[in-house]
Amino acid sequence: MPGSDPAPPATNQSTTDEECSPAMSEVAQICSDLIRIDTTNPGGGERRAAEYVAGLLAEAGLEPEVFESAPGRANVVARVPGDSPEALLVHGHLDVVPADPLEWRVHPFSGEIQDGCVHGRGAVDMKGSLSMTLAAVRGWARRGVRPRRDVVLAFLADEEATGEYGSGYMVEHHAELFEGCTEAISESGGFSVQVPGDAGTRVYPVAVGERGTAWMKVTARGVAGHGSKPAVDNAVAELSRAMVRLADHRWPVRLTPAVAALITALSQVLGEPIDLDRLEEEAVRLGRVGALFKAQIRNSANPTMLNAGYKVNVIPGTAEGHVDGRFLPGYREELLETVDKLLGPRVTREFVNLSGAPSAPYPAPFFDQMCAALVAEDPAARPVPYVMSGGTDAKSFSQIGVPGYGFAPLLLDPTLDYFGMFHGVDERVPVAGLEFGVRVLDRLLT
Structure with missing residues (x-):
């Protein structure tokens, strides 16, 4: 002590x-x-x-x-x-x-x-x-x-x-x-989410996995020079264009088994089908219930930080940024290959943190025990499996x-x-x- x-x-x-x-x-x-x-x-x-x-x-x-x-x-x-x-x-x-x-x-x-x-x-x-x-x-x-x-x-x-x-x-x-x-x-996990239009029912998502993490530092290199002259190779502009490409990219929907189990369970709780061909729209329609799967149906790569230059009239030779990448189980390589394509050949990347997308057994007796404990304290509880968007x-x-x-x-x-x-x-x-x-x-x- x-x-x-x-x-x-x-x-x-x-x-x-x-x-x-x-x-x-x-x-x-x-x-x-x-x-x-x-x-x-x-x-x-x-x-x-x-x-x-x-x-x-x-x-x-x-x-x-x-x-x-x-x-x-x-x-x-x-x-x-x-x-x-x-x-x-x-x-x-x-x-x-x-x-x-x-x-x-x-x-x-x-x-x-x-x-x-x-x-x-x-x-x-x-x-x-x-x-x-x-x-x-x-x-x-x-x-x-x-x-x-x-x-x-x-x-x-x-x-x-x-x-x-x-x-x-x-x-x-x-x-x-x-x-x-x-x-x-x-x-x-284990928090309550009110079912829309039904004050007597609460969904309790119990997490059985999470997306993987790929935090990356990205760097563009160009030619330094005076800010008043035509740029030969502007690193700030090159990085900016790459970051916009990342931000604008529409990642394809990938329905993993755990998220599919969540959507099936939510359909049962809601008493209505969730259209698997329109999951993004369905997530918006369902509000906070839809938020349980909105970020978990695809990879993502969000620009989060930028750093370049030291004086307004100096074109810097390098520009750096950071990207928060997240990948679904089994889709790490798809994330990295896509990021490389979007960054382009003149922007390099290195990992700040790379960690996997862990999962826990489901269905499983311990999962059932957690659900039973929730229902015992809240009879309106409807526990469902869940995948976390973060790590x-x-x-x-x-x-x-x-x-x-x-x-x-x-x-x-x-x-x-x-x-x-x-x-x-x-x-x-x-x-x-x-x-x-x-x-x-x-x-x-x-």
Whole structure:
């Protein structure tokens, strides 16, 4: 255990009546505390959050270990003994993406609780989920309850970048801590989506896979010169044209087995067919239900960063950019070949991060157990298989043979845009939704 005080820092946030209430739930308080610890990545500040988490686990009678992969970059792992040595890995990340306070209605690192929600960066992605896990484990300690099997807890750094200091580091240097883990659960699954026109039915997507990641740095090289003279070979123009070609490309629809299973399940829930020949239009028509497959039916490559030049009257010799590429299982080569064609022969690329498209068994008994836990707590739940459009730390753990599911159960107000909360402004999570998640996890694991 680290020797420093794990308590979060004091802030100048305003205190609401709800925050002062003695009835405020433990999971909301933990979520608020974690948000108040700024773990913005880049920035490398997970150590203080790791110490806070380790302190909560120690209070629950566990023996957490803190692993610092680099100065300030820390991971926490603990094992909860269960009735079977076969283990389940429950993992999540401590870091968050940046947030500009000037754009937010409530300060993104205040952790303020108002209007029934915990506000701040990480409320959804994914300090709220970590809080549910911590509250469930601490509840077991108070009640003297053991999980049905060993539960390995991992709170990780650096997921919002490449995972080099988090899951990647732990898999490379401490894989023995995850021995016996036959499955894993983490973020981006198990949340409620209201069915259009049916207030009594909620879809709960449980992730059984995710798209692969291909982050690329692209470079155009030309001839440097004076900005007032005709350009011989303008690198900025060459890169700009390539980026526009990437942005404008229409990727073909590729229906993978897992996404096909999702669409079949959604058709059954909706009581109407989904036209497989018009999936993009159907995704728009179905709104938030359609968002469950809109990004998962094709590869993508989005220009995200540009960098060139150092003075307005100098034509630079090089121009650089970054592209966020994502590929469906089995379609990595199609992505890369298409990107190369669109970039053209005078723009080169190199990988910033290349990781696969992991999947978990489906159908499978454990998938059914997750679904049963949701239905037990919400009789209106209709769980369905799901593929995540982005990536998670499941990519690292799949390398050591631990398949990962997206299951961070959350009951949402129908007016909240769950996908819009990820990396968005005014991120927040309902307190009642967090409490629901604790009950579902408790039911699943014990």
